[in-house]
Amino acid sequence: xxxxxxxxxxxxxxxxxxxxxxxxxxxxxxxxxxxxxxxxxxxxxxxxxxxxxxxxxxxxxxxxxxxxxxxxxxxxxxxxxxxxxxxxxxxxxxxxxxxxxxxxxxxxxxxxxxxxxxxxxxxxxxxxxxxxxxxxxxxxxxxxxxxxxxxxxxxxxxxxxxxxxxxxxxxxxxxxxxxxxxxxxxxxxxxxxxxxxxxxxxxxxxxxxxxxxxxxxxxxxxxxxxxxxxxxxxxxxxxxxx
Numbered sequence: 271x272x273x274x275x276x277x278x279x280x281x282x283x284x285x286x287x288x289x290x291x292x293x294x295x296x297x298x299x300x301x302x303x304x305x306x307x308x309x310x311x312x313x314x315x316x317x318x319x320x321x322x323x324x325x326x327x328x329x330x331x332x333x334x335x336x337x338x339x340x341x342x343x344x345x346x347x348x349x350x351x352x353x354x355x356x357x358x359x360x361x362x363x364x365x366x367x368x369x370x371x372x373x374x375x376x377x378x379x380x381x382x383x384x385x386x387x388x389x390x391x392x393x394x395x396x397x398x399x400x401x402x403x404x405x406x407x408x409x410x411x412x413x414x415x416x417x418x419x420x421x422x423x424x425x426x427x428x429x430x431x432x433x434x435x436x437x438x439x440x441x442x443x444x445x446x447x448x449x450x451x452x453x454x455x456x457x458x459x460x461x462x463x464x465x466x467x468x469x470x471x472x473x474x475x476x477x478x479x480x481x482x483x484x485x486x487x488x489x490x491x492x493x494x495x496x497x498x499x500x501x502x503x504x505x506x507x508x509x510x511x512x
Contacts, residue, residue: 271365274335278365283330283334284369288327288373291327291377292377294323294326295377298315298319299384299388302388307385307389307392308394315385316381319385320377320378320401320405321411324412328370328415330419330433331369332415332420332436333419333420333423333436334423334433335362335365335366336359336420336424336429337428337429341430356507359424362420366417366420367416367417370409370413370416371413374408378408379402382398382402382405403469407469411466414458414462418436418439418440419432419433421498423436424505425502440459444459447459448460456490457490460487461487461490461494462487464483465482468484
């Protein structure tokens with residue numbers, strides 16, 4: 271765990287990802303301040319600034335954490351220090367999820383009063399409590415897709431390939447699946463949006479049912495994650511290290 275934290279702090283990709291995420295939130299705040307936040311109750315600036323920015327950052331970090339080992343050819347060295355492959359994966363995934371949690375919650379806490387003040391200045395209402403509640407929903411989304419990105423990088427054995435595939439899956443493939451009748455009910459994005467709506471207590475757009483089935487959504491999400499983790503971990507533990 272200590273080694274993974276050191277990599278996280280020392281290598282440039284996590285640092286630049288964090289800076290890009292902060293910059294995206296700042297830009298969203300600037301645009302809202304200049305052009306107005308729209309209907310404050312919809313929290314569009316928060317969804318685009320905090321929600322989208324941290325979601326992309328979580329995906330990049332999830333894919334990077336495993337992919338960097340393949341890209342730099344350091345996986346064999348990491349396993350020589352600790353030959354337990356499941357423990358290595360658990361440590362890496364734990365660092366990813368912990369980092370995503372801290373960054374998402376901190377950015378939400380900092381941006382909540384800022385966006386609330388911007389909304390007030392434009393005659394709209396964007397309560398801090400609602401933003402904080404949305405931040406919890408965004409956190410759940412980020413943890414899920416960071417895990418997905420981690421598994422895809424593990425499957426592709428490539429940082430660039432895993433990162434690209436994870437982004438395409440999250441923003442293209444998953445959304446296309448959700449638009450297909452019947453099949454869409456079992457898409458990961460549909461389940462995640464329903465879970466987010468359950469946490470945030472808002473519609474979050476027109477995606478999903480008016481009254482989401484939380485238990486069903488939890489089941490669909492669990493099946494997706496268990497399947498991806500099972501396949502990727504099985505391949506990693508049974509194949510030779512390159």
